[in-house]
Amino acid sequence: MNDFAIEASALKRSFGGRPALDGLDLRVPAGSIFGFLGRNGAGKTTTIKILMGMLKADSGAARIFGVDAGDPARNVEARRRIGFVTEDKELYPYMTVDQVIRFTRPFFPKWRDDLERRYLKMFDLPPGKKISDLSKGMRSKLMLLLAICHSAELLILDEPTDGLDPAAIEDVLRELVAIAASQGTTMFFSSHQLTEVEQIADNICIIDKGRSIVAGVLDDLKAQYQRFRIVLENDLPAGIRWVDGVENVRQEGRTISLLASRNADAVAAQIGSLSGATMERFPVGLKEIFLEHVRSDENALV
Amino acid sequence: MLWYKAWREIRWRGLIPLAVIIYALVQIPLAVRANPHQSARGPLTVLPIFWLVVPVMMGGSGVKTEPVFQPIKGMEGSMYFTLALPVSRFRLLAVRAGFGMLVTAAILLPCAFAAGMLPQLSGYAGPENGLRYAATVLLCSSGFFGLSTLLSTVLDQIWQVWGGMAAIFLSQWLVATAGLPKAFNVFQAMGNASPLVAPSLPWDTICVSLGLGAAFFLAALKVVQMREY
Amino acid sequence: MILRLNQSSGMPLYLQLIEQVKHAVETGALRPGDQLPTIRKLAEDLVMNPNTVARAYRELEHEGTIELRHGSGAFINESVTSKTKVMRKAQAVVQSAIERLTGSGLTGDEIRRLVENELAVLRDGKKLHGVDHE
Numbered sequence: 001m002n003d004f005a006i007e008a009s010a011l012k013r014s015f016g017g018r019p020a021l022d023g024l025d026l027r028v029p030a031g032s033i034f035g036f037l038g039r040n041g042a043g044k045t046t047t048i049k050i051l052m053g054m055l056k057a058d059s060g061a062a063r064i065f066g067v068d069a070g071d072p073a074r075n076v077e078a079r080r081r082i083g084f085v086t087e088d089k090e091l092y093p094y095m096t097v098d099q100v101i102r103f104t105r106p107f108f109p110k111w112r113d114d115l116e117r118r119y120l121k122m123f124d125l126p127p128g129k130k131i132s133d134l135s136k137g138m139r140s141k142l143m144l145l146l147a148i149c150h151s152a153e154l155l156i157l158d159e160p161t162d163g164l165d166p167a168a169i170e171d172v173l174r175e176l177v178a179i180a181a182s183q184g185t186t187m188f189f190s191s192h193q194l195t196e197v198e199q200i201a202d203n204i205c206i207i208d209k210g211r212s213i214v215a216g217v218l219d220d221l222k223a224q225y226q227r228f229r230i231v232l233e234n235d236l237p238a239g240i241r242w243v244d245g246v247e248n249v250r251q252e253g254r255t256i257s258l259l260a261s262r263n264a265d266a267v268a269a270q271i272g273s274l275s276g277a278t279m280e281r282f283p284v285g286l287k288e289i290f291l292e293h294v295r296s297d298e299n300a301l302v
Numbered sequence: 303m304l305w306y307k308a309w310r311e312i313r314w315r316g317l318i319p320l321a322v323i324i325y326a327l328v329q330i331p332l333a334v335r336a337n338p339h340q341s342a343r344g345p346l347t348v349l350p351i352f353w354l355v356v357p358v359m360m361g362g363s364g365v366k367t368e369p370v371f372q373p374i375k376g377m378e379g380s381m382y383f384t385l386a387l388p389v390s391r392f393r394l395l396a397v398r399a400g401f402g403m404l405v406t407a408a409i410l411l412p413c414a415f416a417a418g419m420l421p422q423l424s425g426y427a428g429p430e431n432g433l434r435y436a437a438t439v440l441l442c443s444s445g446f447f448g449l450s451t452l453l454s455t456v457l458d459q460i461w462q463v464w465g466g467m468a469a470i471f472l473s474q475w476l477v478a479t480a481g482l483p484k485a486f487n488v489f490q491a492m493g494n495a496s497p498l499v500a501p502s503l504p505w506d507t508i509c510v511s512l513g514l515g516a517a518f519f520l521a522a523l524k525v526v527q528m529r530e531y
Numbered sequence: 532m533i534l535r536l537n538q539s540s541g542m543p544l545y546l547q548l549i550e551q552v553k554h555a556v557e558t559g560a561l562r563p564g565d566q567l568p569t570i571r572k573l574a575e576d577l578v579m580n581p582n583t584v585a586r587a588y589r590e591l592e593h594e595g596t597i598e599l600r601h602g603s604g605a606f607i608n609e610s611v612t613s614k615t616k617v618m619r620k621a622q623a624v625v626q627s628a629i630e631r632l633t634g635s636g637l638t639g640d641e642i643r644r645l646v647e648n649e650l651a652v653l654r655d656g657k658k659l660h661g662v663d664h665e
Contacts, residue, residue: 031582032582033580033582049531052385052386053385054382054385054530054531055530055531056530072390072391072527076388076389076390077388079386079387079388080388082386084383084386086379086382086383086386087379087382088379088382089379090379090380090382090383091380091383092307092310092380092383093380094310094311095307095310102303103303103306103307104303104387106303107387107388107389108388143383170578173578174575174578177574177575177578177579177580177581178571178574178575180574180580180581180582181570181571181574181575181581182571194539195538195539198538198539199538199578199579200578200579200580201580202580202582202583218543218544219543219544219545219546219583219586220543222541222542222543223543223546225541227541280640282541283540283541283542284541285539285540285541286539287539288541
């Protein structure tokens with residue numbers, strides 16, 4: 001029995017010489033709701049495709065339920081336990097909503113008819129409508145229905161709320177949370193919507209340029225990260241070596257803005273030891289953590 | 303439900319060759335009536351091409367070619383949904399190919415039988431003639447069916463069809479210039495050496511076709527297992 | 532329970548939840564013996580992660596504010612004394628202290644830093660005496 005629903009270590013994958021994944025490590029605890037964040041092109045979809053057995057990694061290991069994700073003999077069974085929402089939300093255009101459901105249902109012995117009825121009604125999906133006539137938001141909802149209704153142990157969702165209005169998003173998040181609470185389903189979702197991730201994820205990983213740069217329990221990360229605003233009377237000592245944990249130091253005039261990812265108290269002590277410096281501390285939200293790590297900044301001193 | 307899906311994705315691909323063939327068959331009596339002195343040889347050399355169009359169109363069963371036609375730009379993403387299902391790639395290919403074979407048989411058998419019954423081609427021979435011709439056409443097309451299946455695992459829909467057509471003409475050219483052994487000459491087997499003309503079925507070509515078809519199909523299976531999407 | 536959580540603030544959600552439960556107890560909105568929603572119901576109502584709710588409940592139980600009874604749910608500990616009266620008096624003390632300090636020319640932020648500093652000293656002092664509240 002594995003504690004981790006998904007595990008990846010040192011995953012590497014290039015396309016035509018360009019590295020998409022450059023040594024990615026990932027550990028998704030069973031029963032968690034895991035937010036996978038990154039800019040476009042950072043490697044999120046490549047990672048998901050490797051986990052689903054659609055791509056092979058050049059090196060490194062990827063395991064789902066303890067089983068090698070690329071093992072063709074065993075990953076069919078793994079997929080029976082996984083609910084998947086694709087990035088493009090594409091289904092068979094010639095089928096109707098009802099036909100797609102009837103097509104998908106027989107593959108999964110643990111299909112929940114009650115959830116199917118519930119979501120058809122909640123998401124307002126007309127059974128007789130052709131997939132090609134559905135908007136992107138409707139297709140997102142249909143894919144979610146298909147993923148959730150088969151009692152999956154693990155949901156892998158690529159931008160699940162793409163195309164949905166705020167009320168629908170709230171409905172979806174509430175259903176995901178209800179399922180997590182009642183069935184202990186592990187959820188791994190990639191998203192651009194930081195607010196959604198902050199709302200329901202307990203673990204996160206930020207990926208940039210093919211590697212994981214921040215990972216951990218979201219609440220703990222928020223407790224560890226601190227923003228410091230320092231106003232100086234004198235210049236900083238030349239060649240100052242900041243303590244471990246200082247991530248970004250930016251200076252404009254007499255004001256320095258500094259982000260610490262951990263050791264906040266030691267950082268505060270170091271600032272306190274600078275003569276002629278006044279200091280303010282602020283808590284840091286996910287958006288700030290994300291932007292600090294994935295954006296390049298000309299004013300950065302570190 | 304995979305069979306239903308295969309049927310839905312194949313529908314239009316089946317109608318086009320059928321229409322073309324019916325057109326061709328209708329042309330034969332008209333052409334012969336116009337030129338009563340021309341022997342059956344003329345149409346018989348051309349007819350095989352029409353037959354071979356069918357397996358070329360029907361062989362597109364690799365996962366890359368779903369859905370069949372893409373009327374809306376960018377709808378090829380449904381293959382990710384299919385690949386995420388708990389179905390082995392082998393089964394995905396096998397069901398679509400199996401259905402393709404059924405449709406191929408459904409088109410070729412009656413049409414070839416009808417051709418075999420055309421007096422202009424076979425004289426007034428009995429229905430076993432038609433049956434033997436139909437069987438020959440079907441069995442000898444298996445090589446191209448396998449090849450199309452293999453092509454469809456690596457090429458997009460349109461390119462797979464062009465590739466198959468190119469293969470038809472390439473093999474005809476090879477036969478004419480490079481002098482392949484007679485067993486490989488599918489055109490003769492369906493044309494001038496066919497049961498319409500010769501006394502027995504061209505067993506050597508049938509065996510070669512079946513062998514090649516199986517080999518190509520196995521290669522297609524291997525490709526589909528290894529492929530990345 | 533009527534709670535207001537701010538997901539995008541830097542304050543961890545489980546801490547926010549703990550604070551709000553404690554505040555409800557302090558103001559008398561929740562009384563000893565009152566039942567809290569189950570983890571599942573609270574997670575659904577607030578649309579938040581059930582593991583986070585569970586963590587807050589565990590912490591509250593550890594601190595003695597609530598009691599988790601197997602099979603029945605979560606209840607405010609009977610032994611928790613309602614601090615409403617004390618809180619009202621404390622509020623008056625703090626109010627007058629702030630008035631006096633601002634009268635001496637201190638800004639709000641300076642006052643806040645003084646208070647945090649003193650609290651930190653108190654905390655460290657407890658550590659020295661072997662009481663670990665971290």
